[in-house]
Amino acid sequence: MRKKIVAGNWKMNKNLEEGLSLASEVINIAVDEITPSAGVTIVLNPSFVHLASVRKLIPAGKHVFLGAQNCHHKASGAFTGEISVEMLKSLPVDYTIIGHSERREYFGETNALIAEKLNLLLANGITPIFCCGEALPIREAETHLAYVAQQITESLFHLSAEDLQKVVIAYEPIWAIGTGKTASSAQAQEMHAHLRQHLAGKYGQDVANEISILYGGSCNPSNARELFACADVDGGLIGGASLKARDFIEIAKSF
Numbered sequence: 001m002r003k004k005i006v007a008g009n010w011k012m013n014k015n016l017e018e019g020l021s022l023a024s025e026v027i028n029i030a031v032d033e034i035t036p037s038a039g040v041t042i043v044l045n046p047s048f049v050h051l052a053s054v055r056k057l058i059p060a061g062k063h064v065f066l067g068a069q070n071c072h073h074k075a076s077g078a079f080t081g082e083i084s085v086e087m088l089k090s091l092p093v094d095y096t097i098i099g100h101s102e103r104r105e106y107f108g109e110t111n112a113l114i115a116e117k118l119n120l121l122l123a124n125g126i127t128p129i130f131c132c133g134e135a136l137p138i139r140e141a142e143t144h145l146a147y148v149a150q151q152i153t154e155s156l157f158h159l160s161a162e163d164l165q166k167v168v169i170a171y172e173p174i175w176a177i178g179t180g181k182t183a184s185s186a187q188a189q190e191m192h193a194h195l196r197q198h199l200a201g202k203y204g205q206d207v208a209n210e211i212s213i214l215y216g217g218s219c220n221p222s223n224a225r226e227l228f229a230c231a232d233v234d235g236g237l238i239g240g241a242s243l244k245a246r247d248f249i250e251i252a253k254s255f
């Protein structure tokens with residue numbers, strides 16, 4: 001059975017003190033109000049500089065996990081200012097977001113480069129949260145289904161079925177990120193079902209059914225329930241609403 005996941009992408013927000021306070025609040029409420037039997041995996045993705053400190057706050061054996069927002073695509077070397085997968089593993093982190101549209105847009109990340117990150121993460125036992133999604137002109141041209149499937153083909157289809165099943169996919173339409181303009185549940189379901197069929201075409205339906213596909217883009221406590229009720233939506237990657245502990249937890253309780 002595929003996992004239900006709610007992951008908070010804090011982006012470049014919160015200083016150390018604020019980050020630790022948000023993390024403790026989320027962890028405390030999550031442990032108090034969400035029982036492990038609810039089957040929801042909660043992932044906190046603070047900035048790199050907060051990871052080691054947030055790690056210490058996360059109780060072992062609970063349903064709360066730690067994630068990074070990015071990693072470098074080479075294993076190590078002369079890459080001043082960058083963070084390697086090996087460094088993340090040493091903390092350890094459990095998850096790492098790769099291919100977020102902000103990284104694609106502002107840092108020129110391509111599907112091929114994201115595939116390199118994916119390979120390193122898998123080799124080091126860290127779960128990649130692979131982001132994909134189309135910009136508004138692509139949706140308006142009605143080529144969005146093929147466009148996002150192509151992102152998946154180019155970054156994921158070199159994997160074995162066994163490795164593919166270790167990947168979490170996050171569909172994040174760019175026009176919905178940080179805009180307050182969420183995809184409707186019908187739009188999300190259409191894309192998620194399409195992506196699952198695309199995976200099934202290559203790996204078979206049983207493998208495709210095991211992959212968690214999260215929705216991201218202005219997801220909040222008011223729309224999460226409807227989105228998560230869709231057959232192929234297995235949770236969310238939450239930006240703005242993950243910066244408020246109560247909102248984030250309410251989203252995690254929306255299954």
Ligand code: PGA
Nearest residue numbers: 177178217218238239240
């Ligand atoms: P948002 O961001 O929830 O603020 O729209 C989502 C994301 O970029 O992961």
